[in-house]
Amino acid sequence: MSREGTGKMLGAQVRRVEDPRVLLGKTQYVDDLVLPDMLAVAFVRSPYAHAKITKIDVQAALTKPGVACVLTGKDILETIKPLRVEFDTQKVPFHKSCNWHVLTPDKVRFVGDLVAAVVATDRYTAEDAAELVEVDYEPFEAVADMESALLADAPLVHEEWGDNVMERLEAQIGEVGKAFQEADCVVSERFVTGRHMASPLETRGCVAQFDVATEALTVWSSTQVPHTLRASLATLLDLAEHRIRVISPDVGGGFGLKAHPFPEEVVVTYLARALRKPVKWIEDRREHLSASLQAKHQIVTAEMALKSDGSVLGLKARFLSDAGGYSSYPWSSAFEPKHAAGTITGPYKIPAFSFETCTVATNKASIGVYRGVGIPIAALTMERLLDMGAQKLDLDPAEIRLRNMIRKEEHPYTTLMGAEIESGSHQASLQQALDILGYDDFRAEQQKARQNGRYLGVGIGSYVEGTAHNSAVFDSFGVKIGGYESATLRIDESGKVTVFVGTHSHGQGHHTVYAQLIADTLGVALEDVAVVQGDTQATPRGWGTWASRSAVTGGGAVTSAAQKLRDKLLRIAARLTEVPADDLELVQGAVQRKTGAVRLLSIPELAHRIIAQPTSLPPDEEPGLDVTVAYEPPPITHSNATHVAALEVDIETGQVQLLRYIVVEDCGTIINPIIVNGQIQGGVAQGIGSALYEQAVYDDAGQFLTGTLMDYLIPTAADVPQVEIGHIETPSPYTLHGIKGMGEGGAIAPPAAIANAVADALSPFGVRVNEVPLTPERVLSMLDRAQTNPGTE
Amino acid sequence: MAETQFAESQTIRVRVNGQEYEREVPVRRLLADFIRHDLGLTATHLGCEHGVCGACTIIMDGESVRSCLLFAVQADGAELQTLEGLADGDDMHPLQQAFWDNHALQCGFCTSGFLMSAVDLLDKHPRPSEEEIRHGLSGNLCRCTGYANIIKAVQAVAEQSQS
Ligand code: FES
């Protein structure tokens, strides 16, 4: 009975069903929501990186006309719990937790830290009044960078820790010492990634409303995780969870940043309840850049041991990560280096690996998850070391990779870290990417250009993207979240379908892809499927959208639910028509006899009987066509890809000009190529930002310097080339339809591929390329350094 | 919305998407806030409120402008067009249709600004090269799409109008 669907929609180039609403301007983002008597919040934030609050005078603000209240940390110390990430010490042995007060009562830990909330009739008045709140600070010396955070005399971000170390982890797998003894060649480098930010175009924001009659709270928030937010609000505010409804309306991008519950959301919800009026907070861009969550800032010191034929014998790495002032929930701000260490082997067979991760607190905004989490720097490290090894051993960069990659027939391949990479096409994707470029021709062109004083380069970045982690994997990380996903599917009397799902689409096109999967399974038209998401009252408990999980987990849940209802429809149809169920199928809105393709009865007719005339049902069948399914995916589902960047470096200006950018991606069975290609192009654009432009900058005193989009540079239409995309489809043997997740992938490899290409372009100068973003100033200083110390690489 | 202490306000008249409005506004009210909150035309979005992202782009007297960089009073007497005025009912403007056909949007937050910038671009350069489109739209940020499909969509409309 569990035959696969008709397969008509799976893989089809379907235009997105959600687009007309957006294009006609009918969306509703959180700031579009207007409620009667709604008040606005503005936050008072710390101008200091590290200081004690000695006095707060709210009088002037309070007396300003239009101001409803001013809330400080002391006011809510007893009533609102701080955010706090805690781990089971069995699973994460060395981790120190800290309290992240939703308004800090005593000490500020970064520029932008929350000091007070001002509520007024409108945002203009609230912002004016926020400036009238007088705060006296006693400034402390700040911990402004991760290496000085480790010094014995460093100021302490959290005094109770005794030092600034949030988490440490060490492991050795395989015989690393022997690998390095037996090596013909060892390469080593220190890599630094910039402090990047997801920076979605819509900032954070929320509205909370308290219903006095029912004592129920409704919170609209620009979040990727409505259920997780609801649970956090209930815990931190000590409220009954079932009295809180979280709605995530249209959301203008998230990329991981909005997969965290935030202090501001807690404060706004508290205020709505306390004031018995709706309260809105819309973050401005400076707040977003300075005080939401930053990402990916690490220093990795790594060494690779190789044989003369290019095979890698072993790897050692130390990951140092700058967590900022607090720890973000639920993964903690120490997740980034762990995930980098856990994924660094990528598509390669590495027999021995030892590593140390160390996460330190500093006086900066905290680190959160952002597209790729840890894998971009893991890939940068691995891919640069391979190129450095190839150069020393006089091998071609493509050749050294092909030699070390997991071969197709070696799947399922268990990595050193214990993950099973179920299937993949590492060598084929690399080969195809080089073919698209015309690798040999490019090398010839590069030679010619060099003679004319132009510096072209090509760089490769290959990776494996672990997606859709299941509950057991999160449990092993010590993170208390589920990896399953839930869906309720309902067929109504007219035969139309509604699916209620726990994931949240904020650009990924879930309405379309889920409708495609359901249309195939139930034999209905795409437009007969409605998708409901982002409302804790309507949908079953789900985990939202992040970590490239939705196609596998949400897709798995909606497909399983549709299969259950399909089976029920066919079972009942078999009794009614006296045709064996296995000779029946659902096609184009009807039950059809396979033999002879005879239409027997329409789905609306059958649905009507099951729902509204249940007396005609066989006695062992329940009336109704509703089903809820929780789908637990396989442990980790792995996509793979190779990126190739071809570029030119202007050695006078340090400017990097991308000439071509190629991605060959294997995410198993593709549901909708338009959407997959869109995710790749968009991910690559963010990766180009990380590689060339973006960085959140602090000065030595911890002052934040990049508070506008003129300082934090997101790539524009002039900076991002059309990505040339190739596909290979190696289905997962374990997921429904063989689907693999892929949303983050595009953003993973650009720093690796671009850094390799810049190093290749500048190889006549022997430049060490070990930092991103490769801004013009940085490229020039790398060139300078190479000219003053020739032969360092 | 009450602007309690900024009593200084002014009456303005604007035509938005063909409809006349006369409203009293505080002199410091941003044009974007006026359009979104006073007129309820929320298709115009705010991504930065400091003139960089282009999400708030509208057409004012035939020129694309960033509505977060203007005060409402500066639009007194002006003719404005926002995304709400682009389609004819539910019949999409060719650019809207092309954005749909080319998957030129993901989260949709930037889309309104891009459409209005593209309207202005094609108005001034009906036959733009790819370079001109990239340049013409480089004042609008999109964090989701990586721009390629937006450029394709604009090219498609430019080509249609030539054939
Ligand atoms: S909101 Fe006006 S340019 Fe960004």
Ligand code: FES
């Ligand atoms: S579609 Fe999301 S910012 Fe452009």
